[in-house]
Each structure stands twice: as structure tokens, then as C-alpha cells.
Amino acid sequence: MRDEIIAILLKVCNELNEQLKNKIEIGKGEQAPLFGKQGVLDSLGLVNLIVSAESEVEDKFGKSLMLTDGTSLPEANSPFRTIGSLAYYITDLLEDEKQ
Amino acid sequence: MQNKKEFSGIFISNFNLQNFTNYIDNDVGFPLIETELAPFGQVTNILLGAKNETKHDFGFIWTQPHAGFESFSKLMNGQMVSLSTILEEVDVFAEAVKKYSSFVKYLFIASWVLPAYYKGMGLLDLRNDYGISNCLMRMNLHLADRFSDKNNIFLLNSQKWIESAGEEAFSSKLWYLSKTPFVNVVFKEAMKDLKSALKTVTGNSKKLIILDLDDTLWGGIVGEVGWENLKLGGHDFAGESFVEFQTALKALKNRGILLAIVSKNEEVTALEAITKHPEMILKKEDFIAWEINWDDKSKNILNLLRKVNLGAQSVVFIDDNPVERARVRESIPDIFVPEWPKDSMHYVKTLHQLNCFDIAARTDEDLNRTELYQAESERSKLRSSLNSIDDWLVSLKTVVTIEKLSKANIQRAAQLLNKTNQMNLTTRRLSEAELSLWAKQEEHELWTFRVSDKFSDSGLTGIISIHIKDDTAQIVDFLLSCRVMGRKIEETMVRIVLQFCISKGITKLIAEYVPTNKNKPCFDFWKHKSGFIFNEEQNSFLWDFSNVFPDIPQIEIINNA
Incomplete structure (x- = not known):
């Protein structure tokens, strides 16, 4: 499942790069920084990432996903640091739902 | 290295347009656009507070109807509001837009849409008296009516952008998290339309x-x-x-x-x-x-x-x-x-x-273009059957009518100014309003040239204008449609300006050539056929007033200027 999620995130980041001046370094794969100290996303970029990732994951797995808790946007040390950390986070959320 | 941007635009909205301008900023397709995002939610203030120093080539206004119009919002909330009340609000908006349009060359307005998931009055939504979709259609049409006398305001059909994204065009989540109502596919489509519109108004559409x-x-x-x-x-x-x-x-x-x-x-x-x-x-x-x-x-x-x-x-x-x-x-x-x-x-x-065939205005010349080119083909046949170019020109019975800029010809003149590439000395581009304003200034003179012959009326196909300071005049525009090039119209235009200069006691007439990758034919004319002296260092041409410009007996001139 995690590989499929990585593939989804790479696709989402690739699309997101079309509107970013500083691009997400997709070539770094899982290590590509997203949000936080090393990341290239500002708050709107992060919102775009969240909405697109949720939509793509839902299309792929048929499960509704909520990457924000509804109160505030994630902090810098959140699962949104890199593509890899976000993939772990999404995998956990989907697996929690299974149980 | 940063590429030079062809246009600068200001984006005005009552929602967050950052995703839209981000796409535009990063798109490398022609034309490149420098964006300025006005603070959202300040539409009326920005439109009414604009000053002459606004330096943008164009403005782009995209609003949501329920956020911009109190009366329409009430209707959506189930209150009874008369259509006339709503249209009065549209009138106020239209007036503000019209006022703002004098500060930019072009103004693009996205038509109003509602989210596809919004059901309004359901089965009754298209009813005349209280249907919400019915009302929105009327608002859009009313707005279009209000702009029909403004040639630099263009209403863009945003429904097309929405349709391209399908059912998911509106994103509630993006809205709540960032006040962005649309998904990015919508913005990409809007960008394509905007770029196509800019290509059109600057004469870069395909012909x-x-x-x-x-x-x-x-x-x-x-x-x-x-x-x-x-x-x-x-x-x-x-x-x-x-x-x-x-x-x-x-x-x-x-x-x-x-x-x-x-x-x-x-x-x-x-x-x-x-x-x-x-x-x-x-x-x-x-x-x-x-x-x-x-x-x-x-x-x-x-x-x-x-x-x-x-x-x-x-x-x-x-x-x-x-x-x-x-x-x-x-x-x-x-x-x-x-x-x-x-x-x-x-x-x-x-x-x-393909999105490359739009026109910014519809003129008689556009509608008859095929016939005009067919007439050109007849001319070419005649040319090859006669011994000399002079014989051919005489046989064409060409009539050139000279007129000043007027309400009747400003639209076509602006169109010609913005699309002519080959026979164009300076390739200056101006909107209709800018051209009109420029021509009204005392130190400026502008003549338009209509050309007809025994085969067809080619319409307004040439413009020449000068800037006068003391006893010196400089040619600002010299442009001629490629349809009538090489038929002594160029010489006629130069002759008219020279006659004017002599009558006004002007002793120095200069034409400065601004090269582009398309206007070499213009340079060739000035260098080889105008009779002006070429100054290679300054890329300019100077008339020696001790010379006499030859008569052009092949052309009949009607001077209504």
C-alpha cells in the first residue's frame, strides 16, 4: 500500500510543481522536502497538497481521508515534512480505519 | 535569467486567486505575464480607487456573485428580491468596471457561475420570477449589455473553465481552508483563455x-x-x-x-x-x-x-x-x-x-476577408498578364481615401495598429482608448488610408502618424496591411505626410525604424523606395526637403482629412 501512496504523492507533487516557483525536488523521492524548515510549500501550497492528496487517495482506495484535524493547519514538524513522512502518515490513517 | 514579461496584469477578486496567478507566473508559454494580485475582497475599493498611475496592461476581475451582490445573496437565502433590484446592483458594478477600464489597455471579466452542486430552487430554478439560475443568467447578460459600448472590456465565459473540471470544479475544502473556490484545473483553463485573449487583442491570432x-x-x-x-x-x-x-x-x-x-x-x-x-x-x-x-x-x-x-x-x-x-x-x-x-x-x-482564432472585434474587413484575398489573386493574375508594374497599377484603378481618426474608424484603426507586423515601422501597440487619446493631442497628427480598386474595397488598411515639436516632425506610426503592400500605397502615405509638413513649415522629418523579427519588409521600403536618407548608426531615415517627392499618377487620392 505504501508504494502506491508514494506514487500518488509523487503525481500530486508533480502537478503542484506547475504552480510553484521553488519546485518540490521530486527526484529525491521519499526524501523530497515538502513543508517546514527544508520544505518549499507555503501554507497555500500545503492546502493544495492536502486537498489533492485526499482526493487521489480516495479515488484509489475508495476511502475518505482527512489529513487535517479541522482545527488548524499542520505545524512544521508534522507528517508533512517529506513525501516519505506523509506516505507513512497516510498509510497509518488508512490502516487504522481497517481495524 | 528571468525572461522579459510581455504583459503586466492586475488580478482583482472577492476570493483567493493566488493559485491562478501562481500558474500564470510559472507558465512559460507565450505571452509571459507579470501578475499583481490585489488583496481579495476589496473589489469595489480597487475599481473606484484607481488612479491614472495604474501601470498594468490589463486587469482581470473574477468575482463570485453571492459574495459580491447583497440582493443576489438574499435571493439565494430564500428571500424574495425583485430582478430589477439585483440588476441595479449589477449596474453599479458595471459602472465601476467601466471607470476602471480607462486605466488599463484591456479589462477581462469572468462571467458569474454558481457551484454545480448548488441546486437553487431545484425544479423551479429557471423560473422567471424567482429562479436563481434564471437570475444569474440575466445578470451575466445584463453585464454583457452594459459593456457593449466598450471595446476594451471583454467578458470571458467562465462556465467553460468549470466544465473542463467536471463535477469536482468547486472544492468546499479548498474554500474553507484557503478561500479558493475552484480546483486547479479550472485555473489552468482560465489561464489558457486569458493567454488566448491577450494574443487576440495584440494581433497574434491565426489568420x-x-x-x-x-x-x-x-x-x-x-x-x-x-x-x-x-x-x-x-x-x-x-x-x-x-x-x-x-x-x-x-x-x-x-x-x-x-x-x-x-x-x-x-x-x-x-x-x-x-x-x-x-x-x-x-x-x-x-x-x-x-x-x-x-x-x-x-x-x-x-x-x-x-x-x-x-x-x-x-x-x-x-x-x-x-x-x-x-x-x-x-x-x-x-x-x-x-x-x-x-x-x-x-x-x-x-x-x-486550438484556441487561436479569436477576434477582439468584428469589422466589415473581417467578414469579407476571403473575398478580399480572392480579389488579390485576380490582381496577381492581371499583374502577370501586363508588361510593367506601372501598367498593372494603372489598370487597377486604385483609389486611396484619406481620413482623420473618428468614431467611425477608430475600432478598425486600433485593430490594424495592433495586428500589423510586416509593414510596420515601430510596431507600437495601443488600445482603442489610448489611440484615441494620443491622436487628440495637439502635437500629434494621424491619417488613416482606405484603399479600393476595381476588384475590391480593401477598407482601412493604412495609418501614418507624426509627433511635431517646433519645426521637426517624427513619424510615430507607419503601417500598412499586407493585403495592399507593394501597390504604391506606401509612397502615397509618405507623400501625404510630406505635403502636410511642407504646408506647416516643418523643416525636418525623421522616421525611426524599430526592428522586430517580422518588419523587415518595412525597412526595405524605407531604405530602397521612400527616398529618405538612411542613418545606419541611428537606424533612422531623414527627408531632405530640397528634394521633391515624385507624383504617383497611378493612384487617385480622395483627401477627406
Whole structure:
């Protein structure tokens, strides 16, 4: 499942790069920084990432996903640091739902 | 290195347009746009608070109707509000937009839409008295009516952008998290339309479609199966698709886009098919020219362009054969050769998606363009039958009518100013309002030239203008449509300006040439035929007033200026 999620995130980041001046370094794969100290996303970029990732994951797995808790946007040390950390986070959320 | 941006635009909205401007900032397609995002939610303040120093080429206004109009919001909330009250609010908005339009060259307004999931009054939503969709349609139409007298305001159909994203065009989540109502597909489509609009208003739309024949205009190889057996019309899905494609091309032709043929065939066989096949929508007279033979298509295209006096940058070449497309692309880089589907049932859609045939205004010249080019073809035939160019020019019985800029001709003059490339000394681009303002200034003089001959009336095809300071005049604009180039109209224009200068005691007349990659024909005229002295260092031309500009007996002049 995690590989499929990585593939989804790479696709989402690739699309997101079309509107970013500083691009997400997709070539770094899982290590590509997203949000936080090393990341290239500002708050709107992060919102775009969240909405697109949720939509793509839902299309792929048929499960509704909520990457924000509804109160505030994630902090810098959140699962949104890199593509890899976000993939772990999404995998956990989907697996929690299974149980 | 940062590329120079061709336009600067300000984006005004009552929602967050950052995603939209981010796409524009990062898009490398022509034209490059420098964006400024106005703070959202301040639409009226920005429109009414604009000052003369606003330096943007264009403005782009995109608002949500329920956020911008209190009365419409009430209607959506189930309150009874009269249509007239809502339209009064639209009037206030329209007035603010009109006021703002004098500070920019062009102003684009996105039409109003509501989310597809919003059901309004359901079954009653299109009712005249309280249907919400009905009301929104009327608001959009009312807005369009209010702008009908403004030639630099363009209402863009945002429904198309929404449809391209399908059911998911509106994102509640993006809205709540960032006040962005639309997903990014919508913004990408909007960007395409905006860029297409900017290309159109600056004269970069395509003017001519060159078409292949076999498996492009009809199904099958006419040389092999004969015209009677071509797939065209009839009770056949492929045949129907070719008829629909021809119908779409004819519609473009009726809007002023020129059509021509370049095909590898026997000319007699191909023309017989065009003339005799009962289901041909396009007739022989719909084409301004054709090159039908077995030569290389690139060579034929260049021959054809020479005949019709158009540059490759104005042309789209449509051919079903990928090898021919690649060959033409490689040998004529300026020509637009779109990828073309294998299946003829996708032809119409692909043609519409090219998005390069828009016009900024519709003039008589646009509507009669094919006839004007056909007349040019008659002129060329006459030219080759006569011994000298002078004999030919005399036989044309050309009449040039000179007029000052007026309400009657400003629209066409601005259009000509913004689209003429080849015979254009400075390639200055101005909106209608800017041109009008410029011409009204005391130190400026501008003349327009209408050209007709025994074959056709080419309409307003030339402009010359000067800036005068003391006893010196400088030519600011010198431009002539390629349709009438090389018929002594250029010389006539220069002569008129010289006569004016002499009558006003002007002792120095300069023409400064601003080179572009398209206006060498203009340089050639000034260097070899104008009689002016060329200053290579300054790239300028100077008239020696001790000389006398020769008469042009081949041209009859009617001076109404």
C-alpha cells in the first residue's frame, strides 16, 4: 500500500510543481522536502497538497481521508515534512480505519 | 535569467486567486505575464480607487456573485428580491468596471457561475420570477449589455473553465481552508483563455488555416477511390464527422479566418472532388488559394504564403499525416502545426481546442476577408498578364481615401495598429482608448488610408502618424496591411505626410525604424523606395526637403482629412 501512496504523492507533487516557483525536488523521492524548515510549500501550497492528496487517495482506495484535524493547519514538524513522512502518515490513517 | 514579461496584469477578486496567478507566473508559454494580485475582497475599493498611475496592461476581475451582490445573496437565502433590484446592483458594478477600464489597455471579466452542486430552487430554478439560475443568467447578460459600448472590456465565459473540471470544479475544502473556490484545473483553463485573449487583442491570432485534403477534409484517397467513393456525409459515422469538420471550418471562414489547401494530389482530380461531391460543405470559393501537386508540402506552403502575402506566424497547418506534420514543423518553425487525431470523429473538438482564432472585434474587413484575398489573386493574375508594374497599377484603378481618426474608424484603426507586423515601422501597440487619446493631442497628427480598386474595397488598411515639436516632425506610426503592400500605397502615405509638413513649415522629418523579427519588409521600403536618407548608426531615415517627392499618377487620392 505504501508504494502506491508514494506514487500518488509523487503525481500530486508533480502537478503542484506547475504552480510553484521553488519546485518540490521530486527526484529525491521519499526524501523530497515538502513543508517546514527544508520544505518549499507555503501554507497555500500545503492546502493544495492536502486537498489533492485526499482526493487521489480516495479515488484509489475508495476511502475518505482527512489529513487535517479541522482545527488548524499542520505545524512544521508534522507528517508533512517529506513525501516519505506523509506516505507513512497516510498509510497509518488508512490502516487504522481497517481495524 | 528571468525572461522579459510581455504583459503586466492586475488580478482583482472577492476570493483567493493566488493559485491562478501562481500558474500564470510559472507558465512559460507565450505571452509571459507579470501578475499583481490585489488583496481579495476589496473589489469595489480597487475599481473606484484607481488612479491614472495604474501601470498594468490589463486587469482581470473574477468575482463570485453571492459574495459580491447583497440582493443576489438574499435571493439565494430564500428571500424574495425583485430582478430589477439585483440588476441595479449589477449596474453599479458595471459602472465601476467601466471607470476602471480607462486605466488599463484591456479589462477581462469572468462571467458569474454558481457551484454545480448548488441546486437553487431545484425544479423551479429557471423560473422567471424567482429562479436563481434564471437570475444569474440575466445578470451575466445584463453585464454583457452594459459593456457593449466598450471595446476594451471583454467578458470571458467562465462556465467553460468549470466544465473542463467536471463535477469536482468547486472544492468546499479548498474554500474553507484557503478561500479558493475552484480546483486547479479550472485555473489552468482560465489561464489558457486569458493567454488566448491577450494574443487576440495584440494581433497574434491565426489568420489562415492551410488544409490537407485526403483523410483531412474527407475520408479516403481521392486519387485512388475517385470522388464518388470518398467518405463524406451519407449514413456513415466517419462521413458525418468529415462533414461536421468542414462545417466547423466554414464557420471560422464566415468569421474572417482564411482557408487554403496544400495537398499531394493531381490538381484536376482534387478540384473535381471539391466541385462535384454533393456533400462538400466547403466550396472552391471558400479557399483563397491552393497548391495541389506532388511537391514537398513545405515548399508549397511557402509558395502559397508568398501568393497571399502572409507570414508563417499567422498560419495553422492541419494534416492527418504525422510525417508531413513533422516535416513542415521542421522546415517552417513559425507555422503552428497542431498534433492531429487519427480518428476523424475527434477533428471538430481538436479544431475548437486550438484556441487561436479569436477576434477582439468584428469589422466589415473581417467578414469579407476571403473575398478580399480572392480579389488579390485576380490582381496577381492581371499583374502577370501586363508588361510593367506601372501598367498593372494603372489598370487597377486604385483609389486611396484619406481620413482623420473618428468614431467611425477608430475600432478598425486600433485593430490594424495592433495586428500589423510586416509593414510596420515601430510596431507600437495601443488600445482603442489610448489611440484615441494620443491622436487628440495637439502635437500629434494621424491619417488613416482606405484603399479600393476595381476588384475590391480593401477598407482601412493604412495609418501614418507624426509627433511635431517646433519645426521637426517624427513619424510615430507607419503601417500598412499586407493585403495592399507593394501597390504604391506606401509612397502615397509618405507623400501625404510630406505635403502636410511642407504646408506647416516643418523643416525636418525623421522616421525611426524599430526592428522586430517580422518588419523587415518595412525597412526595405524605407531604405530602397521612400527616398529618405538612411542613418545606419541611428537606424533612422531623414527627408531632405530640397528634394521633391515624385507624383504617383497611378493612384487617385480622395483627401477627406
